[in-house]
Structure formats: C-alpha cells, structure tokens
Amino acid sequence: MxxxxxxxxxxxxxxxxxxxxxxxxxxxxxxxxxxxxxxxxxxxxxxxxxxxxxxxxxxxxxxxxxxxxxxxxxxxxxxxxxxxxxxxxxxxxxxxxxxxxxxxxxxxxxxxxxxxxxxxxxxxxxxxxxxxxxxxxxxxxxxxxxxxxxxxxxxxxxxxxxxxxxxxxxxxxxxxxxxxxxxxxxxxxxxxxxxxxxxxxxxxxxxxxxxxxxxxxxxxxxxxxxxxxxGPLERESLSLAVAELPDPTARLGWLAENLPRIEGSGIIYTLTVDAALETARFLSEQGMAVRAYTGRTEPEERREAEDALLSNEVKALVATSALGMGFDKPDLGFVVHLGAPQSPISYYQQVGRAGRGLDRAHAVLLPGREDTRIWDYFASLSFPPEQTVRQTLDALGQAGEPLSISRLETRVDLRRSRLEQMLKVLDVDGAVERVRGGWVRTGKPWTYDAERYAAVAAAREHERRAMLDYIAATECRMEFLRTQLDDPEARPCGRCDVCTGQYWPTEVDPDRRSAAAGVLDRPGTPISVRRQWPTGMKTLDVPLSGRVPEGERHEEGRALARITDIGWGTELRRLLAADAPDEPVNERVLQGLVRVLADWDWAHRPVAVAAMPSVTRPVLITDLAARIARLGRMQPLGSLEYSSATGPGERRHNSALRLAQVHAALRLGPGTAERASRSEGPVLLVDDYVDTGWSLTVAASLLRRAGAPAVLPLTLAGNGG
Structure with a gap:
C-alpha cells in the first residue's frame, strides 16, 4: 500500500x-x-x-x-x-x-x-x-x-x-x-x-x-x-457516468428501463421529498420493489426501509439526503442521482456508499434542468442578513426572560427552521444561550462576520459551477471529483464513461415514457387544515389564541401539485415565477384542476366559488375562479379583498407574522358576505399558492362566520420539500 x-x-x-x-x-x-x-x-x-x-x-x-x-x-x-x-x-x-x-x-x-x-x-x-x-x-x-x-x-x-x-x-x-x-x-x-x-x-x-x-x-x-x-480517495470499484435526458418523464422512464439491468440493490437519490415520493410511486407501479426514504419518513419506517435494503429485500431506496452519512452496506451495487447535488464533494460522499465490498458498482447522474432552481432555494436558506440577526438579539435582550421559538417568531421574520439554525450559530458564537424555557441573550459582544459569510457563499457558488463542470466533463470524472477534494494523487480512473467511451443509452422506450407521464401528470395533493393559532399573537395585537374554532376552519383542500414536484411542479414554477406575466392559466392547467375536482372525495359537493385577492396575480386568480364556476355550474360569490391597495404588505416568512398581516388586511368583498350566507353548500376557495396556510385559514374563518356551511380550498400550487 x-x-x-x-x-x-x-x-x-x-x-x-x-x-x-x-x-x-x-x-x-x-x-x-x-x-x-x-x-x-x-x-x-x-x-x-x-x-x-x-x-x-x-x-x-x-x-x-x-x-x-x-x-x-x-x-x-x-x-x-x-x-x-x-x-x-x-x-x-x-x-x-x-x-x-x-x-x-x-x-x-x-x-x-x-x-x-x-x-x-x-x-x-x-x-x-x-x-x-x-x-x-x-x-x-x-x-x-x-x-x-x-x-x-x-x-x-x-x-x-x-x-x-x-x-x-x-x-x-x-x-x-x-x-x-x-x-x-x-x-x-x-x-x-x-x-x-x-x-x-x-x-x-x-x-x-x-x-x-x-x-x-x-x-x-x-x-x-x-x-x-x-489518504488517497480513489474508489477502485466505482464506475461513474452521466446520462443527460430531456425531461422528467424521460428520466423516470430511464430508471424503469435500466435499473433491472444493474446487478444488486442500491439507492436512488432525489433533491426533494416530493421527487422521492413521486419516483418511488412510479417505480412501484412498474413492478419494482422500492421504498421512499425522506425527512418526512417516520423513524420506525426509516429503520424498516434500511433493513430492507441491507437484506436486499428491495431493489432500491428512493431517498433524499436524509439517507446519507454512515449508511453501511458493503455490497451496495449502485447509486443513481435523479438531479444533481449542488456540490461535487457531497456528490462524492453519496456515491461513495456504493461498491465498498464489490469489484464493480455503478454511480449514474441524471441531471435535470430544474436542478439550479432547487439549488437557488437551498441557497436562500443561508445565514440571515445582519439586520435580521440584530433584530433577534434585540428581541432577546429586551424580553427580560427566556423566549421560546414560538414567541420569538412573533418578533423575527424567519421560518422556524431557519430561525433555529441561526440561533444555533449565535449560541456557538456566545451571543445567545439556550436555557430552560427558551433562549436568552448573553450580553457578550458579537460581530457579524460579513466577510466570512460572503466567502462561504462564494465557496458554495464555486461548488455549484464545479458541479455543472462535472456534468459536462470531457475528461475522467473520478479524477475531477478527487481534484475537487484536493487529492494530490488524483489521476484518470480508466472506468468512468469518459475514460472508457462507454456511455449509458439515452434513448427511452416510448411506453416507459408514457407510463412515467401518466404518473407525473396525475394531479392533486392535499392542503392540510390549520387547527391551532400560533403562540404569542397578542404581542402583535392580534386577539387569536388556542385552537382555531371548528366552526371557522376550512376542510382539507387540494392543490394541483406541490411547487417542487417533478411533474406539474415544472409548469407551476414557470407560471408562478416572480417575473411571469399576470394572465389566465392555459387550458392544460385548467383541465388539471378539473381532474383534481373530479377525483376529490368530499363529503358534499361545493355549490359556490370565491376567489382570494391578489396584488400580483389578480387576473390569474379571478379568471380561474370564474372559469371553474362556469365549468362546475357553481355560483360565483366574487372575491375577498384587502383593506389597502398594497394588500397585507411584503410577504412574511413565518406563521405568526404572516397571520398578523392577513388578519389585519383581509376582508370579504362587497356582496360576498351576503352571497356566502345564502350558500346552501360548501364554498370552493380559489387561490394561486398556499405557503404558510394562514391566508386560507383567515379567509375561511371570514366566510364561515358569514354563513358558509363549509369551505374547500383549491390552489394551483402547494409548498413542497
């Protein structure tokens, strides 16, 4: 050696x-x-x-x-x-x-x-x-x-x-x-x-x-x-390859066609939870023994899935990065990535799960055009700007007592997961401390290290460019990855597709693509019901606490798809992009919503339609509500409205602050309350996108208090993971 x-x-x-x-x-x-x-x-x-x-x-x-x-x-x-x-x-x-x-x-x-x-x-x-x-x-x-x-x-x-x-x-x-x-x-x-x-x-x-x-x-x-x-980072059993395919249906079709040809069992990595669930569903319908493994998977189910893969009871786990460090299966035969990770280093770590006890194992990357958008989302979760951090420190310093995360959310506009992440960094830096009852400011001086945060962000951007270079590589892929890890012994491996000139086929059987399209085109995902108001709303002068009254809640709703779906999500991301024009949805999207309505297992069919107000997409939402009302022969109730032309203001990211915004701004439009009171059945509440869910919750409360017997939210997109 x-x-x-x-x-x-x-x-x-x-x-x-x-x-x-x-x-x-x-x-x-x-x-x-x-x-x-x-x-x-x-x-x-x-x-x-x-x-x-x-x-x-x-x-x-x-x-x-x-x-x-x-x-x-x-x-x-x-x-x-x-x-x-x-x-x-x-x-x-x-x-x-x-x-x-x-x-x-x-x-x-x-x-x-x-x-x-x-x-x-x-x-x-x-x-x-x-x-x-x-x-x-x-x-x-x-x-x-x-x-x-x-x-x-x-x-x-x-x-x-x-x-x-x-x-x-x-x-x-x-x-x-x-x-x-x-x-x-x-x-x-x-x-x-x-x-x-x-x-x-x-x-x-x-x-x-x-x-x-x-x-x-x-x-x-x-x-x-x-x-x-x-030591050197060579993996002598690992054969690296990239197969570029035009769209999600081709990538899923490729998996169905090629996985049976790869010996042994393995892991299929996806970038999002929704992609993992959709892929596992499709492959299962194609007769393959696979299971999904994500951050949403219950601990006991995770353990069962790991054991199934370890004992080769399944062909693959379709997983997010939740299945990562430390998973030890020496005879893992392959790792396929459905979408590229944003770092060659994390990619090397994940493919390193394969072939530890085998003479040969395969690592195939199937990049997608949507990968960079997903990278952008993850990049948006970086350490917050100085103003937000100072606001957090001031809130803790002025409280005079420990603040729980839920109470801090009423003072700082960050989602809970990002707020927790920031507090952990501040704790390590000595600026805050977690004690019984919540978080306190220590009083120790703290400096926002803008230079270091900028340098880390620049390093992440360099990694993203390097990942794109890996996909387009014309020289040894293993050497490229080892060089990214500063391995001084990096050299051509002689096994990857570039070294051998043997590339995976990119032609996909039309029947496989058609089957994949059938799964990806299957519309409909649930919108959950908010049952509990956020803690501490009184500090924001919002008189809401405890449980949302049952007589004011909406029923479980439906979205056409999650924004991160690899099927409908692609079209919805384009339709709802910040720079997209405000115009009626196309016929395909409308018919997708019609299919959602047709498959909805509601207790009572809706008889009326109300539209949510919008500052950015008023044409899209009001037109959509009117067309659905005509197609379903439902009574149009009109739109809810905001109390000012600017609406609730700049969108807040966490539950408490978003609820405070919409509670102050949202109201029933002229005649809407009267028409809702005369409704003899559920009201369909139409919106473009559900994120925190508080806009729909407040709107449903207004409609129910006006006399609507039930409210069923229907949106184009739901938030994803």
Missing amino acids: RTPTHDGTHDTPAAPDGAALRERAEQHLRALAGDGARLREDQWRAVHALVAHQRRALVVQRTGWGKSAVYFVATALRRGAGAGPTVIVSPLLALMRNQIAAAERAGIRARTINSSNTTDWESTYADVGAGLVDVLLISPERLNNPEFRDRALPELAAGAGLVVIDEAHCVSDWGHDFRPDYRRIRQLLHELPDGIPVLATTATANERVTHDVAEQLRSGDEHQETLVLR
Whole structure:
C-alpha cells in the first residue's frame, strides 16, 4: 500500500512497547473484522498516536477505508488500560445503529443518547457510572440540550477515555454539510482534561476544510499540532457516468428501463421529498420493489426501509439526503442521482456508499434542468442578513426572560427552521444561550462576520459551477471529483464513461415514457387544515389564541401539485415565477384542476366559488375562479379583498407574522358576505399558492362566520420539500 500524504505532522515516536501494543491492536481488529484483517499503516499510526501518546488526530480517508476500526480498536486498548468510555459524537441515528452493531461484534459494549430514546437516558447514565459502557454515542444536538449540557456532559468529558468526532467535516462551515451543533464541539474540546485523546474522522474534506477542522481540534491543546492522516480517495470499484435526458418523464422512464439491468440493490437519490415520493410511486407501479426514504419518513419506517435494503429485500431506496452519512452496506451495487447535488464533494460522499465490498458498482447522474432552481432555494436558506440577526438579539435582550421559538417568531421574520439554525450559530458564537424555557441573550459582544459569510457563499457558488463542470466533463470524472477534494494523487480512473467511451443509452422506450407521464401528470395533493393559532399573537395585537374554532376552519383542500414536484411542479414554477406575466392559466392547467375536482372525495359537493385577492396575480386568480364556476355550474360569490391597495404588505416568512398581516388586511368583498350566507353548500376557495396556510385559514374563518356551511380550498400550487 502506498503511504498517504501527511499534512502538518511528524512521525510519531515509537513507544517502548510498540510491538506488543500493535499485536494487541491487531487482535482487537480481528475480533471486529475477521481473522484475515490487518491494520493499514495509517490505521496503526492513528491508534498508536491516540493510545500511546494521547494525541489529537484527524483522519481523512475514503468511505470504506476503516475509520471506525481506528476508534473501536483504540477504545478496546484504552479500556484495557483502565481508561473511561469512549464518547462518540455522531450525526445520524442510522450511523449510530451501524456503529453499535459493529461494536457489539467486537465485544465492545455500546449505548446511545439521542432524541429517540429519552426513556433510556437514566439507565444509560447509571451504566456509564458503573463502568458497564465502553462506547457512548451522542448526537451533536445533545451538546446544547440544557439538561444534558449542565448535568451529564461535564462528567462524561472528565471521565472519557477517548473522544471521537465522526463526520468531522460538519464542524467546518466551509464543509458541504456544516451543522451549527457540531461547532459546540470546540467548547467541549477546550474543557477536556489533559491526557484525553481526540479523534476526528471524515471521508469528504478538501484542504480548506481539513485545515479548519485540524485548527479546531487544537482547542485546549494549542501546544501540539493535530496529527493529520490524509489518504488517497480513489474508489477502485466505482464506475461513474452521466446520462443527460430531456425531461422528467424521460428520466423516470430511464430508471424503469435500466435499473433491472444493474446487478444488486442500491439507492436512488432525489433533491426533494416530493421527487422521492413521486419516483418511488412510479417505480412501484412498474413492478419494482422500492421504498421512499425522506425527512418526512417516520423513524420506525426509516429503520424498516434500511433493513430492507441491507437484506436486499428491495431493489432500491428512493431517498433524499436524509439517507446519507454512515449508511453501511458493503455490497451496495449502485447509486443513481435523479438531479444533481449542488456540490461535487457531497456528490462524492453519496456515491461513495456504493461498491465498498464489490469489484464493480455503478454511480449514474441524471441531471435535470430544474436542478439550479432547487439549488437557488437551498441557497436562500443561508445565514440571515445582519439586520435580521440584530433584530433577534434585540428581541432577546429586551424580553427580560427566556423566549421560546414560538414567541420569538412573533418578533423575527424567519421560518422556524431557519430561525433555529441561526440561533444555533449565535449560541456557538456566545451571543445567545439556550436555557430552560427558551433562549436568552448573553450580553457578550458579537460581530457579524460579513466577510466570512460572503466567502462561504462564494465557496458554495464555486461548488455549484464545479458541479455543472462535472456534468459536462470531457475528461475522467473520478479524477475531477478527487481534484475537487484536493487529492494530490488524483489521476484518470480508466472506468468512468469518459475514460472508457462507454456511455449509458439515452434513448427511452416510448411506453416507459408514457407510463412515467401518466404518473407525473396525475394531479392533486392535499392542503392540510390549520387547527391551532400560533403562540404569542397578542404581542402583535392580534386577539387569536388556542385552537382555531371548528366552526371557522376550512376542510382539507387540494392543490394541483406541490411547487417542487417533478411533474406539474415544472409548469407551476414557470407560471408562478416572480417575473411571469399576470394572465389566465392555459387550458392544460385548467383541465388539471378539473381532474383534481373530479377525483376529490368530499363529503358534499361545493355549490359556490370565491376567489382570494391578489396584488400580483389578480387576473390569474379571478379568471380561474370564474372559469371553474362556469365549468362546475357553481355560483360565483366574487372575491375577498384587502383593506389597502398594497394588500397585507411584503410577504412574511413565518406563521405568526404572516397571520398578523392577513388578519389585519383581509376582508370579504362587497356582496360576498351576503352571497356566502345564502350558500346552501360548501364554498370552493380559489387561490394561486398556499405557503404558510394562514391566508386560507383567515379567509375561511371570514366566510364561515358569514354563513358558509363549509369551505374547500383549491390552489394551483402547494409548498413542497
């Protein structure tokens, strides 16, 4: 084996018992991986540094290299010498399950503390205290849980025999999968007693990320450089390819036609939840054993899906990035991407799931024209501008008490997920702190690092351009990916489609395309009912609290499609784009809505139609409502209206502020209330797009209070994921 490069390090001096220590390490490895297993040289260098010299080390090696073997062998050696348990910070439950199973095979007693097993925490703490646990796995989110942080963490850190940070690229905001909770590890490391070794591992870190993580590992141990062991990233079994197809029906048809030709089972990655669900539905209807796996999938269903793939009971899981780091299936035969990730580094990580224990595996990318729009959406979720951050800090400082997320939403215009993400970053920076009851401002000075945020954004833009370059590559694809990861040994692989000149076919059987079109053209997706008003509305002078009265709610509604769908979503994104003209919808879209109405399993057919008001698309919505009323022979009630020409104002992003806007601005139009009161059946409420759902909720409340017996929302698009 060629010796990998070593950055910022020197050879670890041999301890007097080095030979004996290595023999014990080899014994533990054989217990873990089988009688034929032998330590790689860099595995031994890492184990030796951790066990003999209590060093801090960063191991950057390809997926399947054996990074987990390093910390399990080091754990066994440290425990044998009387050290405390190993504490592993691990990002995903799936990864934790795999690690626990691997540990048990080697006779290592492992337990976990995470959000899904809170009832086991007390017994786990007791077992750790009694010395009955060799490895304790915790999620990074636990590091800022007030109870865990204040009660358990100091004792764990003081008594640990080894601390491991798995998927360490998450520590760096230069990394492709940065997670604010991971940056709290820096404080954990700073508070570690002397003599506790630390290991960080990752398969996907370029030079910049590697340097950043290595520097963070020095926290509390600045007198000694971090040992960095970085190896070549070649995947000798992996055959990379790109197949460019004209539209979503062709891509789904391609999957149905070509998946049976690929040996083994694998993963089909999509960029959105809706794409995963649609693709899984289509392939299932084509007779393939597949399951969807997304962030919306219940934990128990996820576990069942993972087990089904591990045991080859399914041909594929159709997954978002929710199925990612740590999923360990050595015989995974393929990874197909339906849409391109926005980073070559994250793409390398995902395709790296395949072929770890095979001579040959396939990684095929099917890019879509809509990919860059989806990238734009994810980019919009970056760290907020300074004004928004200052507004948040001021709100916390002026409150005089902890503010929960729901109460903070009434003061800051950010969606909940983005608000939580921002608070985590501010927490790491020391500006805020999570306590029992919510969040408080610490009073410590804080500077908006505009230069760094701009540099990170520029790095993301560079990654996007590089992904497009990968798609259009005329030279080796594996070499391209390895170069993006700053692998000095990058060279042509001789296996990818460019190297061999053997490309996947892009001709798709017409019957397959027709079947795909039938699924993608199938209209209709539910619009859920809001049953609870947001917390804290009184602070916005809105007299709403508790449950939305049942007599004022709308029924479950329907949208033609979600805006992120790979079928109708493509047309809806064009139709509802900010620069699109305000004009009547075309006949195809209208007939799609007619089909939605025909398939709607309502308790009572609507007899009247009302239109929502719109500042940007009044022609589209009023014309659509009128045409639906004529086609369905329903009474037109007219439109609701806004109290001013500007409507509710600039659209707010979170529930509380959006509700305050529409509550103040929305009212029934002239004659609408009277006509609604005379309606003898449900009213169809027509709008272009449902996002937070509060406009429809307030409108339904107005119509119901005016006398409408029921309200059924109908929109062109619903929000997606």
